[in-house]
Amino acid sequence: MREMLRQYELVERVKAYDPDADEAMLNRAYVYTVQKHGTQKRASGDPYFSHPVEVAGLMTDLKLDQETIVTALLHDTVEDTLATIDDIQRNFGPDVARLVDGVTKLSKIEQMPENERAAENLRKFLLAMSEDLRVLLVKLADRLHNMRTLHFISKPEKRQRIARETMDIYAPLAERVGMYEYMREMQLLAFEQLEPLAYATITGRLAQIRSEEGGQVDEIAYRMKQVLADAGLQVEVSGREKHPYSIWRKMAERHVNFEQITDIMAFRILTDSEEDCYRALGVLHRNWPMIPGRFKDYISTPKSNGYRSLHTALVYRNSMRAEVQIRTHEMHRTNEFGLAAHWAYKQGGTTPDGQVGWLRDLIEVLDQAQDAEELLENAKLAIYQDRIFAFTPKGALYQLPKGATPVDFAFAVHTDLGAQAVGAKINGRHMPLRTPLANGDVVEIIKGNDSEPQLSWLSFVATAKARASIRRFVRLREREEAIETGEDLYESIIARMPGKVGKKALNAALKRLDMADADTLMHAIGEARISEREVMEALVPGSAAELPDDSFWQAPERRVRIRGLTRGSEFELAECCHPVPGDRIVGIRDGKIVNVHTIDCLTLAKESGEDWIDLSWDPRTDGATGRLKVILYNRPGTLAEMTGIFAANHVNISHLALQSRDERFGHYIVDIEVRDLAHLTRNISALRASDAVAQAERI
Structure with missing residues (x-):
């Protein structure tokens, strides 16, 4: 570990790229953090103030403005010392105080349960980011330095928790804003903690290859440079083995071992101009066979985080594969440090609007998540970066994750368009809404004015925005439909009761059932969470006992129009x-x-x-047959419990077939007579809530 930056060294670093920086404020901030943290120690035994000083050093590497450097120095003072935000504002001004407050808000929830804590951390993080993206830059540097010293923490479970959060949240966020250097180092350090055996095996194997094959990477890089020079191109060529975590992920995805990975070498070619990038690509393809399907042009269509480069893969010799990235020197700086490059002092802190559109979508998702689990699921969907490009008929470009469908595309264009989608044309041809999109597809969404999102869409959508919007619409619609169904059932219940049932009896029933209002009762009736006998007893105690069992609801003969x-x-x-x-x-x-x-x-x-x-x-249609696939645990009573769930939810079973059975599970196909989609969905939900049911889904 390098020696901690001294005060004058930090100031000199900032003044080197920003001669007009306020030297006095930088000195005050350095002294302030040293004084406030005092004798506090880190797990490594170093003085605590070494951490904010190192984070500030990381910010100077990116040539960030003085407010960001000062924020980095002060980012832990409010949380870990007696300093307050008012103190920060009084000494360093409102801008620094706002930034420090943004970073501080992320760190006050360490005592929450893991999923809740991670979700709340992410929520506050994203909201703070939406106000000023420099909060993100400081937080990423803070997390990177903490990962570099993670091995000093004695408790393995704490190291694992921090590493998992880094892998799931912070590394993808670094990638999302184009800070690939931070992303790769975070992934490597987290990988070492989460999969120590795999980490040791792969890094050891890479070291063995280097020692056995000597300068093979250097040899290939030299040969590429020579071929390009012969074509009149002056370029820089560098080569390296691929990132250990990247190799591990590829092994897992392809289900292969290390020896079966043939493309462990990667090369980067830096040119002086965009035109030279394409010329270099042509020279390489003329000299070595390219691997089909591996070419990507991120110069003409950059990634959403601003990343620009040409990617290709070549067969060098003896089936040896090499990945190659070709870009200009300027593209390389932006690619490695992404959004941070746009916050450099000379840029005046302006950020290209196109680079943060994904963040606005993510903020929208925050408001639609029902709980911590849903928030984390949606956030991970939104920040992971494997992308395809699709176009509207007018040529507008949208970037979506691989596996995205026309429904995802519609919600990406506008929430209302997604809600009203009834069909889609892909490249001029009508296709189902669940069709996965391919790179370059032209997508036209067909909409209906009275349409709403369908629950079934959740089985195939790939974006957080689509998933969150569908769940919100479905929750609202299901409640309204359940209340309407409950009102109909309530009318049939009171029609069969002895004597007239009025508002007074209803109010008394609500008190007996401990329900807030009539809608709550109708909702419970509509979702079959309360039986007809219970409703009768609550309205008029003793009334249900006087009625024969066959007076209760029976499914009518279905009429379909x-x-x-x-x-x-x-x-x-x-x-x-x-x-x-x-x-x-x-x-x-x-x-x-x-x-x-x-x-x-x-x-x-x-x-x-x-x-x-x-x-x-036709509105006069009173139901149809829905088909379900239900997997029951193979133990006594589970089949009876399933049929009991159907009975409680007012459906007839018209067909039941056992497909297969093994020691653990029985697989059934079940046809049930239901009133409508909402009725079918409620039955599926009831099945999924049962301990007897391993899986239930509509066919």
């Missing part, structure tokens, strides 16, 4: 997707019969969009 068919047309509900009222539906004509499918049925992908018939449910 469809709108949008020509006179005389016959229809069948498709066996592949089993649509029920509430699903959006289309028809495919097969002779005289029209097969009715849900809008996102995979079968539709095989049909031309021009053959679709736009259909809708």
